Amino acid sequence: MASVSGVELEHSPRGLEHEYLTLFNDKSVQFIAELVSTFEEDADKILKQRTARKVQLDLTGDLPRFSSLTAHIRNDPTWRVLPVPERLRDRRVDIGDLAPCSTERFTQALRSTAQGIQVDFDDGNCPTFYNQIKGIFNVCQAVRNQFRDVPPISKAPVLMLRPRAWNMVEHNLLVNGKEVPGPLFDFGLLMFHNGKLLFENKSGPFFYLSKIESHLEARLWNNIFIWTEQKLGLPVGSIKATVLIENILASFEMEEILYELQEHSAGLNCGIWDYSASFVNKFGHRPSFLLPDRSKYVNMEKLFLKSYMELLVQTCHRRGALATGGMAALLLPRDKGTAYYHRVMAIVSRLKLLEIKAGVDGFMVYDLELIEPMQKLFLEHTQGQNQLHVLREDVSVTPTNLLTMPAGGVTLNGLKYNIAVGILFIEAWLTGRGHFFYKGQVEDSATAEISRSQVWQWIRHQVKLEDDNRTVTKQLVKSLAQEVQRELKEGLSSDAEAEHRLHTASAMFLEVVQKYEFPEFITTYLNLDHTFLNATAQYNRHSTFVKHKL
Structure with a gap:
């Protein structure tokens, strides 16, 4: 057993004793402790800077803009990010939302023809101790070629x-x-156990960085990368990271983010739901930022999202960085002969073709059956491994373009859908799952984020339904939540425990959408809530939760 001063670690979750002992030894625990001790204060400052920036925007009524303090970076045409390694030059189709604690799906993905796998400890994953240990251990197994009938790591996605x-x-x-920052725990264990092996196999280490809000946060990650490379004896620039631009404030600092990560950049990524939810997060109390029904009025063709995607592509390609798009969440029906199958395929193809024509170098899909059709779509409409040559010099995006909300109202169907997704996401977390399937598509924390954000905002602004002119109130949402519960219960086969969990999830959802102050992240709310902690402890049969010193 490891013994490192100043470190306390929970006992192994039951059934993962071998995995636990593999991951936690004297050297790995010491590495994590040093990593946390070195960067914890900087991480705390980042969170305080986020809060201070939000307060400043609220007090002044100001809107974000392209900063004059960093204009010299944007105006300098000479700098570029370092070219990425060969295995990252083709990013056409990655598998998204893959929680690696699911060994079966992880190995299926490793056998696929996808270019890459988003090994997700964030949006598509519920971060129970069981899931984190199982997921990180599975990555170790994949890197060491321990899975049967799976290509070696140098050949797999x-x-x-x-x-x-x-x-x-x-x-x-x-x-x-x-308690330690979640990203340092994940990053530290992944790098300590896999960094050198991935580098030696010319297959990494490659990362996605979630929910970055400013270039200062990119600078912190760059410092973490340099420190880690030195500690592990890797050349500077070995680590490559794609930053997810999923916050409205970050969209005004894309060039600065690339600049901070020049040696370590693998490009930028744009999505839709976390980004849209960030408008409610930052400006949701302002009537001019009322976001209409997402199921009817919000898509990548709308000006604020189209501008964001085009600016991201232009910014990346101008600096020699790859630009990737979001994830296709729709699921294909298994019967390829049905009209419904062809309708789903047509919808996905149309939406992804918009991204291809905008100049993206790749995007993600959830359904493995979409990999080859989307790769074919790229081949039909592009030339070469990527679209770095598509500079989008025709694009000229203003702050107004990025900040103008689409027109539209709220429908009863859209309100009920958001309520259902919010409740089901919380219910999934209470059983240790980070994503679920609903009405033909995968839902995760990103869609839960936009769903609960919109319900909160619609109550706050007392919007009226297009259907019958009713006002969205606390009482209406409560009534619809009860209706949604009844509909969802029909599939539970009189399972009393599941019914109780669904009722608990509904109560928690109603609490979060009624709060006076908008909770910044639903995952933070859940991760710090005693209901979640107790429920996941029971679900995963975690150990006694008695701390012991290593």
């Missing part, structure tokens, strides 16, 4: 490792008496 975002805390490890 590249692993794009996505640690948790800065808002998440790891409850099961204390360093010097404090």
Whole structure:
């Protein structure tokens, strides 16, 4: 057993004793402790800077803009990010939302023809101690070619490792008496056990960085990368990271983010739902930022999202960086002969063709059956491994373009859908799952984020339904939540425990959408809530939760 001063670590979750002992030894625990001790204060500052920036925007009524303080970076045409390694030059189709604690799906993805796998410890994953240990151990197995009938790591789809975002805390490890930042726990273990092997196999280490809000946060990650490379004896620039631009404030600092990560950049990524939710997060109390029904009025063809995607492509390609798009969440029906199958395929193809024509170098899909059709779509409409040559010099995006909300109202169907997704996401977390399937598509924390954000905002602004002119009130949402519960219960086969969990999830959802102050992240709310902690402890049959000193 490891013995490192100042470190407290939970006992192994039951059934994962071997995995636990493999991951946690004297050297790995010492590495994590040093990593946390070195960067914990900087991480705390990042979160305080986020809060201060939000307060400043609220007090002044100002809007974000392209900063004059960093204009010299944007105006300098000479700098570029370092070229990425060969295995990252083709990013056409990655598999998204893959929680690696699911061994079966992880190995299926490793056998696929996808260019990469988003190994997701964030949006598509519920960060129980069980899931984190199982997921990180499975990555170790893949890197060491331990899975049967899976290609060696140098031939399998590249692993794009996505640690948790800065808002998440790891409850099961204390360093010097404090719980540690979730991303440092994930990143540290992944790098310590796999960094050198991935580098030696020319297959990494590659990362996704979630929920970055400013170039200062990119600078912190760059410092973490340099420190880690030195500690592990890797050349500077070995680590490559794709930053997810999923916050409206970050869209005004894309060039600066690339600049901070020049040696370590694998480009930028744009999505839709976390990004849209960030408008409610930052400006949701302002009537001019009322976001209409997402199921009817919000898509990548709308000006604010189209501008964001085109600016991201232009910014990346101008600096020699890859630009990737979001994830196709729709699921194909298994019967390829049905009209419904062809309708789903047509919808996905149309939406992804928009991204291809905008100049993206790749995007993600959830359904493995979509990999080859989407690769074919790229081949039909592009030339070469990527579209770095598409400079989008025709694009000229203004702050107004990025900040103008689409027109539209709220429908009863859209309100009920958001309520259902919010409740089902919380219910999934209470059983240790980070994503679920609903009405033909995968839903995760990103869609839960936009769903609960919109319900909160619609109550706050007392919007009226297009259907019958009713006002969205607390009472209406409560009534619809009860209706949604009744509909969802029909599939539970009189399972009393499941019914109770669904009722608990509904109550928690109603609490979060009625709060006076908008909770910044639903995952933070859940991760710090005693209901979630107790429920996941029971679900995963975690050990006694008695701390012991290593």
